[in-house]
Amino acid sequence: MNDIVLGYDGSDFSMQALDWALDEAELRQLPLTVAHAWQWPYGAADEDAKAHLRKAAEHVLWHGAECARSTSSGVRVDTDLHEGAAAQRLVELSDDAALIVVGSRGLSALPRVVVGSVAGYVAAHADCPVIVVRGPGPLPAPTRRGPIIVTSKDPEAAVLDFAFGEAALRRLPIASPADLSEWAARHPGVRVQPYDAADHATLVVIGRTGATRHGAAGYLLQHAPCPVAVVGQA
Template sequence: MNAAEITGVVVGYDGSENGVRALDWAIEEARWRGLPLTVLHVWDVYVGAPVAVPVADVRGIAEQTLESGVEYACKAAPDLRVRSSLERGPAAARLIEMSGIADLIVLGQRGLGGFAGLLLGSVGAQVAAHAACPVVIVRVEREPSPEERPGRVVVGVDGSPASREALALAFAEADAHEFSVTAVAALEAVPVKDLPLLVDEEGLREAAEIRLGRLLMPLRELYPKVKVQSDVVTGKPRDVLMDAARDANLIVVGSRGLGGFRGLLLGSVSHALVHHAPCPVAVAHAPAEDTGDHERIT
C-alpha cells in the first residue's frame, strides 16, 4: 500500500514470538483508540547470508509472513480495520519513515534476525530514538492477571519537552484504558559529605514536588476521571523507573531528558527500560519545533 495511507497504529511483524506479542498489543491498542491497524513487514537481502537465496524467494517468504500476521489480526479482531504494508530496505529506516504519518509504532523487543527478520533487538532502539511519533516496545512475557497488574501507567517526568509529551501520552493511555497514572521524578542523591550545610535535601524534594504538581495540573483538568499519584523518589532514574514499573501495565518516558533524567537517550535510561523493563515501554518525543528552555524538576 502507499505509505501516505498509513495512519493509526503500525505494528512491525516478523512472525517471531516477539512479533506476535507486539501484534496482540497493537490490536488491543487500535481497538481502544478506534484507529486502523497496519501490519508492517520489512524485508531485504542481506550480504553475508550463509546460503544464497534468490530475491524472489526472499520476497515470497516476506509476503507469507505478512499474510500470516494480517490473518491473525483479522481473526483476533473482526471489527478492526486491518491493512498491510510490505517494505524492502533497512528496517529501522522504513519504520522511522512510517512514523512521520503514524499515530503509534509498536515493535517487539527482539526479532528473528537473519535475512527475514526485523532485527528488532537493534532496530527497536533506533526507531524509539528517532521516530516522529510515540513508539511502544513490547516484551515477551506471561500475560499477567488483573490482580498482578490492576491498571496503572507509570510516567517518568523531569520537565523536559520530551517528558511533557510523555505525560500527555500517559494520561491519554490511562484515560482510554481506565487506568491510573503514577508520575515519577527521580531525585538523584546529592553528595553532601564535604558540604553538608550547603545542601538542603528536604528543600530540593519540596521544590521538585511543587514543580511536578504544576506540570500535572493541566492534565488533571483535561482528564478528570484519571486517578493520579505523584512521587519524587531518591535514586538513579533507571533504578527508580524500573522499580516503579514492576506492577505497571505501561511505562512512558521521553526520548531525551534533562535534570534528573540527564541525557535520556536510548543508550542510557530509556535504553535500559526498552531492554529490561518488566512491562511494555512507550517512548515519546518532543515536538520538532520545540527549542525553548524548560524548567527542570530535579
C-alpha cells in the first residue's frame, strides 16, 4: 500500500474530493497520486485530433496536481495520465493503493448504472477502500465535527478496522448499532458514542457488498450528506 489515489477530472466535484484526499495523505503520511484518464469518444480519429485532446487532458492533470501541491503541507504529489476508461484505470491503480478517493455528482440506483458511473464502478470493484465524496466545491469547514458512523448491525471486520483507523487518525468518536466493545478495547484512544446521537456524521463506512445492491447501504452511497467509505470484498 503505497499511496492515496485521487480520481480527478477538473470538475467542482473532484475539487472537493481533492480536499479529502489531501487530508488522508497528510494524516497517513503517504504520497498522493492525482489520476486523470482521457479517451477519444467519437470513433476513428486522426493523430492531430487525439493529440489536441491529450494536451487538454495534460492541462487538467497539471491543474489538479498544482492545486494539491499548493495547498498541502509537505505531501509528495505524483500524477498518472491514462488513455482509456477512468473507472478501469482507478481499479487498476487500487492494486497498490492504500485508498482511492473520488468525487460523485450523486448516483442513481445501483447496480443499474454502475458501469456508467466512475464513482459507483470504482466503489464496487476496487481492491482497496474507496471514499466517495459527494457534492461540488471545497469541503465546508464544519462547525462541529461529527463521528465516524458504521451503519451495519453486523459489519465485516474490514469495515470496523477502517472505521476505527479513520476515527483514530481524525480524533473523532465512532458510532454504530453494532456491538463495538471488542474493537473499542483494541483502540482505547477512540471514543464510542451512542448511535442515536450520531448526527452530522463526518464519514459513513459501509461494506463493499452493501454498495452494490439495493437497500440501506446502496442508498447511503447515493444520498448521504457526507463522504462514504466503501470497504471490504464485493
